Amino acid sequence: DGGITQSPKYLFRKEGQNVTLSCEQNLNHDAMYWYRQDPGQGLRLIYYSQIVNDFQKGDIAEGYSVSREKKESFPLTVTSAQKNPTAFYLCASSRAATVYEQYFGPGTRLTVT
Amino acid sequence: GQQLNQSPQSMFIQEGEDVSMNCTSSSIFNTWLWYKQDPGEGPVLLIALYKAGELTSNGRLTAQFGITRKDSFLNISASIPSDVGIYFCAGRYTGANSKLTFGKGITLSVRP
Numbered sequence: 001d002g003g004i005t006q007s008p009k010y011l012f013r014k015e016g017q018n019v020t021l022s023c024e025q026n027l028n029h030d031a032m033y034w035y036r037q038d039p040g041q042g043l044r045l046i047y048y049s050q051i052v053n054d055f056q057k058g059d060i061a062e063g064y065s066v067s068r069e070k071k072e073s074f075p076l077t078v079t080s081a082q083k084n085p086t087a088f089y090l091c092a093s094s095r096a097a098t099v100y101e102q103y104f105g106p107g108t109r110l111t112v113t
Numbered sequence: 114g115q116q117l118n119q120s121p122q123s124m125f126i127q128e129g130e131d132v133s134m135n136c137t138s139s140s141i142f143n144t145w146l147w148y149k150q151d152p153g154e155g156p157v158l159l160i161a162l163y164k165a166g167e168l169t170s171n172g173r174l175t176a177q178f179g180i181t182r183k184d185s186f187l188n189i190s191a192s193i194p195s196d197v198g199i200y201f202c203a204g205r206y207t208g209a210n211s212k213l214t215f216g217k218g219i220t221l222s223v224r225p
Binding site: 004006040041042044045058090092100101102103105106107109 | 122144148153154155156157158161201203205212213215216
């Protein structure tokens, strides 16, 4: 089955530690995205990548970093510089950056204490 | 940035009832998407709209791209318990390199 996988589903970290969230897709999509979701809020774009080895900052990139070494993978690192890292993180992909139908993974809930 | 308005924040209906929700913007949008999110899961794309006035159905769901291009509507007919969830609208406004903007969502509860 084609789709997007995110792992792990739940992640717990101590304050001051970096943590990397995994996102893999087998849809052969060129574009991938990371969003953050807080309770009662819409999705906010962290980073996006239109093609391998290229990525751009979204609206709330501070404290996050990404890489896109393979078409299928777009990992997100939440660094210790992110002031409020506890949130639900969603990865999405679309066939191309100019195709606006985005498909989402199941999400990773990160809790930092 | 651009904002999409969805209200009310929560809606409560009886099983079997129809429900309508809308999404508005102060800017002209050229794409509207509707998603449903179950608790603790990722949003699932329900309907995509690309043309002003377009009316598209997906089972009991019908969505419309408003004529003014500043709004979109989602209707759910004959609601069932599994319709419970958060319904998000998303849109792309006209402008170079613009990305999807998401509304804050409407939480729908269905009483059996």
